Amino acid sequence: MGRAPCCSKVGLKKGPWSAKEDSMLTTYIQHHGVGHWRSLPKNAGLLRCGKSCRLRWMNYLRPGIKRGNFTPEEDDLIVRLHSLIGNRWSLIAGRLPGRTDNEIKNYWNTHLLKKLKSAGFESKPRKTSRTIPKKKKKTAKPDKTRSEKRKKLRHVSKPDVGNGIQDRPEMIKVYAPRPIRLSTGFARNYSFDDLATSAASSSSGNNKATLNDNGNNNNNGEELTVIPWHLYEVGDDLLDDYMDGCDLSARYSLPTSDTLMEKVYDEYLQLLSEDCCLQTCSS
């Protein structure tokens, strides 16, 4: 199906937002609420793309945004969550009140990767939710040198977009979760509990999933063993740790919190089971 551009690009301003634009956007949203991003710029008198307005609001102007340095606790949580769910920045952001997915993504790429690397941990490339290779982006001024340098620096975190599974013949067949879309009325910073509840409540009776004691998906008597690919793909001993019920946080020599880790992991398993069940039932 064809995809209409989100807005006409003609005459629209790009680049950094001015204080006046911020003020106009904030004022408009305070009076009319969020949503209808397509028509918002026109109604608010902004020469911006609706997408740009949404991004500015979500990542910068939204109330409750926490700016500034990440605490060691936040660092720790990001590392743990990333080891569990990979580059699912929005999900990770949901566990860090006041932090945005964009901020966490940047922080991971610019700080945490280096920190982990210097500590002797190699983050292996992981697959993302995307299954179709992206088209090469056209750029007006391709900075090849810089781009290559960045690739060198960041290649350890770059996902093998596209045929990741084919590239890894040793991988077992797994059921990978798709990204969970947050509905309009579903604000960020909700926990996995909220996500799982939301998924369960929105699914039909046939789609109900239950977890058995092993965290497996028990669907209408047909047991589906789920081994999160990202755990496997993380490599090393992580899958073994997972299968043996060992402390996953032992992978990183950072301050540990077993309870927190278990809770996060339980929540993730529940989310995974809902997602897998929906896929299985719908196919």
Place this chain on the structure above:
DNA sequence: AACAACTGCAACCGCATGCTC
């Protein structure tokens, strides 16, 4: 002081997907 290289972050872009008609 001048220039180059590097770094960090805001913003952009393309695509996926749910929803409505």
Place this chain on the structure above:
DNA sequence: TGAGCATGCGGTTGCAGTTGT
């Protein structure tokens, strides 16, 4: 049922600030 819209996600890029030579 399919087209188009609205929104969200994650990878990438632009650019200003910082550091090194």
